[in-house]
Amino acid sequence: MGGVTQKMTDTIKSVPALAPAGIQAVVVLRDPNNGQVYGQVEFMQTDDGVVTVSGEIKNIPNKEKRGFHIHEFGDTTNGCTSAGAHFNPENNEHAGPQDALRHVGDLGNIVGGTGDVAKFNFKDSVIKLTGPHSIIGRSVVVHEKEDDLGRGGNPDSKKTGNAGGRIACGVIGFKKV
DSSP, rough: OTTSSSSHHHHHHOOOTSSSSEEEEEEEEEEEETTTTTEEEEEEEEEEEEETEEEOOOOOOOOOOEEEESOOOOOOOOEEEGSSSSOOTTTOOOOTTSSSOOTTTTTEEEEBGGEEEEEEEEEESSSSSTTTTTTSSSSSEESSSSTTTTTTSSSHHHHHHTSEEEEEEEEEEEEEO
């Protein structure tokens, strides 16, 4: 048995009853260290395969950016560390969400707003809720720093966006609708 860090490709292939349109997923984010950063993110895939990502994450200081990524494993047994690296099945360099070549999990930054709450709603055509790029069973991680989108001029930039440590995470699962 592969344990909780087993890649989820086989699991997703075994969900043929779900059509791609209208599939929804959710993740509840928690800070494993002190509980300060927390929130919820929802994902909805439409007929054209585009996924809408929306959510609210609390205790992100007003106007500050934080890296926001899908990581390869749905494992939080060792805090956010056990979530692994950015989800990158095509072995691309780290980049921004608008770049042609990127990690599948590269979703850029979220930005703190009024009351230190990051509220967001955007669309992404690279992540999926089914198939080989499915994010179901993987983790969302919020990082302590801004993601430089691969433009930082050093090796870590092309790997992680220099986004720093992990301040909140959670496992993505199908949402009851």
